[in-house]
């Protein structure tokens with residue numbers, strides 16, 4: 001079995017770092033410097049034409065997109081470790097939350113950043129679009145908070161759906177988004193952060 005993980009610190013690839021740490025799967029790690037355009041070299045673009053991390057190559061097959069990577073690694077390595085559900089409704093729930101993180105929450109956060117942050121030139125910022133994006137983010141956080149009421153983890157026991165979604169929520173905290181209104185969400189994040197794999201990933205794995 002060969003597994004190679006291309007990553008960059010403090011990027012979307014941090015989700016996959018956590019997933020791999022939970023799974024304890026041995027892999028070769030290749031660090032790329034985005035600022036030096038190492039994600040844009042012809043060699044890397046042959047592996048991922050999007051020029052983005054995370055990327056995993058499993059037995060010669062390229063898998064990109066962090067949500068697909070979490071689901072794929074979960075299916076292949078996580079079921080017998082009780083970190084990802086076997087095919088069936090529970091797996092459907094795991095896929096639902098992982099996809100929701102990237103698509104629904106991710107879209108709202110992306111719109112908010114495009115209209116507020118210095119990643120986009122100020123003349124392209126639109127105050128109304130930022131306001132709508134912020135309301136959409138808060139609606140997502142409310143949905144997640146309510147889903148976690150009375151539960152230890154999203155599906156009951158801890159799974160990679162928690163790893164993936166909590167990593168996204170960590171990113172919102174890092175961007176100083178106020179999450180204080182969401183008590184169930186914050187208690188769940190603390191439970192996720194208490195995992196030994198979380199501590200290992202934060203200290204460089």
Ligand SMILES: N[C@@H](CCC(=O)N[C@@H](CS)C(=O)NCC(=O)O)C(=O)O
Pocket residue numbers: 010011012013034039040051052053054064065066067102
């Ligand atoms: N939708 C992708 C987003 C990946 C992404 O945006 N990666 C950024 C870092 S956060 C990247 O690699 N950027 C490098 C570049 O654009 O050259 C995923 O979820 O994997």
